Amino acid sequence: MEKQEIKVTGICAFDIIAKIHRIALDVNAIVRKYALDENEIPLVDLLRIIKDNEFKAKVKNQSPDEIEGKYPLPAIIIRKDGTYDLLLKINKEKCCTLVYEIKTGQTKELSFDEIQSLCGNNFIILTHKLINSQIMFGFKWFFYEILNYKQVIGEVMLGSFIVQLFALVTPLFTQVILDKVIVHRSMQTLDVLAFAFVAVMIFELLLNFSRKYIFLHTACKIDAKLGSKLFRHLFSLPFVYFENRKVGNIITRVRELDQIRDFITNKSVSVILDVFFSFVFVIMMFLYSKILTSIAVLFVAIIAVLYLIITPELRSRLETKFQTGAQSNSYLVESVTGIQTVKSLSIEGSMQKKWEDYLAKYISSSFKLSNMSNISSAISQMLQKGMTIAILYFGVKLVIDNKLTIGQLIAFQMFANQFSGPVLRLVNLWNEFQQALLGVDRLGDILNNPPEIQSNHSITLPKLSGNVRFDKVCFKYLPNSPLVVNNFTFDVKPGMSIGIVGRSGSGKSTITKLIQRMYLINEGAIYIDGIDIRQMNPLWLRHNIGVVLQENYLFSGTIRENIILPKPDAPIELVIQAAKIAGAHEFIQELPEGYETFVGERGSTLSGGQKQRIAIARALITNPKIFIMDEATSALDYESERTILNNMDKIVKGRTTFIIAHRLSTVQNCDKIIVMDKGRIIEIGNHNELMSNKNGYYHYLYSQQGLINA
Structure with a gap:
């Protein structure tokens, strides 16, 4: 959440509860939609915002011991000064509560009497409509x-x-x-x-x-x-x-x-x-x-x-x-x-x-x-x-x-x-x-674990153009862990190829997972074609993103069956077209059964380079407008890597492409190269621009890999 929004403690409290329910809220969109400013939001408006975002909300005037076991926690505390905090836990035996103060970001232990003087025992009880309507399994x-x-x-x-x-x-x-x-x-x-x-x-x-x-x-x-x-x-x-x-x-x-x-x-x-x-x-x-x-x-x-x-x-x-x-x-x-x-x-x-x-x-x-x-x-x-x-x-x-x-x-x-x-x-x-x-x-x-899709109003678009914008994105795996991605801001035009490099643990692969909505960001937003991805249907989003990993899983079956997994109705002509772009068609034709060759469990009958090219063909079969290669060639031998790199122009043509790599030779032809360290962007530019800065980290990595004189 951006600093200017922190004073709106009601929205902050709602956002935290939504995250606990694994519901993605676009706080910036809420601020714009309801024309909120730095002033605290009235209770009636907060209740309306909560209900508009598929939660049920009831104001209860009850002591903490009456709430314990009867209503779900956390609950929002309505302070007498018009601000809001979170009631996290109630201990009846000790007659105390655990409270999270929104403004200070600290947790405090307050007695029942202190809670009474703080808020007059007024709380907002929240339950998600869809989760609450489902019968817990038992x-x-x-x-x-x-x-x-x-x-x-x-x-x-x-x-x-x-x-x-x-x-x-x-x-x-x-x-x-x-x-x-x-x-x-x-x-x-x-x-x-x-x-x-x-x-x-x-x-x-x-x-x-x-x-x-x-x-x-x-x-x-x-x-x-x-x-x-x-x-x-x-x-x-x-x-x-x-x-x-x-x-x-x-x-x-x-x-x-x-x-x-x-x-x-x-x-x-x-x-x-x-x-x-x-x-x-x-x-x-x-x-x-x-x-x-x-x-x-x-x-x-x-x-x-x-x-x-x-x-x-x-x-x-x-x-x-x-x-x-x-x-x-x-x-x-x-x-x-x-x-x-x-x-x-x-x-x-x-x-x-x-x-x-x-x-x-x-x-x-x-x-x-x-x-x-x-x-x-x-x-x-x-x-x-x-x-x-x-x-x-x-x-x-x-x-x-x-x-x-x-x-x-x-x-x-x-x-x-x-x-x-x-x-x-x-x-x-x-x-x-x-x-x-x-x-x-x-x-x-x-x-009883909530699924990814909780909204009945998830957005799907007729088609993607491939514009991707990162707006002050922050992410960490656990509340008390350090940020893995820190204030990541970048705008990618449709059709651009973006290389992301940096030492291990710098957050490169995490960025690609955030694009796919594998993780929910903690602060900021990622927009694809102007839409916050938290508002998109994740299944539809991933169907429109092609992904090739360092180790790709091939399922037991034929080569054709593995390629058409994302598009089961794909005709053989489309399969061959994707294989040609991936540089896989030639070696497939040399196999006795061609596209009907069984690959074995996890693709055990194929070499690493062959499996990787089939994985690329599989990622291309849906003709995605966004394409991600996450260390896709780092484990391959020189010849297999060269085969894939020679086809790179065909692979990335007409697509917004993100290439994560340790080998800088893989990304040197990208339109832009992002250099990351400890979750932050430390350098941006194309290959020539980054090489011109002889004191830069990219130039240092390039020289360490022995590429300057190569």
Whole structure:
């Protein structure tokens, strides 16, 4: 934010909250649009600006302890003097808050009383409209998703209820046979009961099958929807998300979907429904004997309490197992990806030892988890047998006292087993349930992160001309880290070629990532054809920018399939045209299968120069008006680099081109060359202008590379 805007603390506070939500605001555009000056903005105008930028805003007059846990933070503090600060955190135990002062840029700890005197407990609560409208991923997501299948779930629940009613038949039949048929020796009654029992059994079998089929079909639909949502959302996350996490860790989180799938599609939900309807048996048991019912319920309650007690430790061990599994998985991915380095350094032995260390930790955590599950399962089985013995012991006493018949006792025992059975099956599934809970949490790390595109009003243009303007651009990776790009200002006319050089870590590659909106700038703005790129649709923007990196990833498939990735409907004529411009057509023609040659995983069947030329052809297939080459030739041999440089005129023709390079010979024909150091521009000019300054950094680099006399 520019210095003259800092006094408008309301806009500053809103901008900070927007950044926390990863929403890009063009503060300069807001200042111009609403004709703001250095004076503080009135509350009503600030609320209008917030709502115009797709946030919801409500003014609340509540103490901090009332706000904590009820509303999202940060919130904007409305000071009594008309300025604004940010409420970052509330600590109820210490009765204090953490406040960020906009004017000073410092954080302070203020008590509840100090906050009261500062602002009279007046706050603006902000939530982003789109983020707030989305259901956070968790079991709540499944609940809302299941509500889309109300009719199906209703049928499943009705089927479960009827199945439980049918389950009443067996104990009742047993009671009648023991108390009536055997006593009266009535064979005719026995035949009728047997026929009815078989009919009920067949009907119950068909109903059970139908119930499970319907539910499994619905569960598979939800599973497919979640799998599709997961992949789509993962690839809509900002680039920073992937930079901050290891590939193996992300893959491990995605695989948690299998854990959830197993829990949903197996017997788990059916068991939960059976537990819900098993209270029908409790009612029947209560009609037989209050004492025996109390004994059965007591034992089941003890088993349930046992599992509630061990749940924290169980979750802790599940967490440890996940972490050790993620570490070993990440190490495996890194080891296989870097296999060439492993073999060239002959470090297989040390890699094996490290892998065995990771494996030992994982196996140890798995053993501890399984051991705990086995112990708890053994205790529950012992308690179940204890319940059976207790019911028989007290039941026989009731039979002797003529308060129960033999048939009633056996029927009660069967009812008790049918009541405790689903509960014990649920207990046996407790481990899987906890794993599913953790799986939901892990997937939530992906699905609850906001995607890049948050605005429904993202700008797309009919076409680009290629004008790029940097206006006092500043960027840093973390709030407390130094600036990587500092006050970068430069104007690029359409069709110009710009070389950017400087020592490692000077911010060259960061500039190209900012152009692509891989990162959001902290201050200033980048304009393409006069439009702030923060207001552009990032997918559309990147589709119109061709990028070639030092290491380009070729996907498994043919050469043609790799070239047409950005434009799947491209005809072969366009593919050949792009390949010719990139200098790739000749070597492709020499291959036995031509453009249908398989490149292997990561392009393993091709040389470095061949892969680079295919990458250039891929970047050109969409005919982008902005073209970026980020160290694209630095890892190539002289001949491969010369081939690409010889085609450079064709590659950059009609495009605004940015060439990042260490080798100055790569950029010496550029229209302008920017020399960077510590994120700043220290020199600008064409090759001859920069060489004329013998005390300049460019001249020094050129001489160090031995090019002056070359």
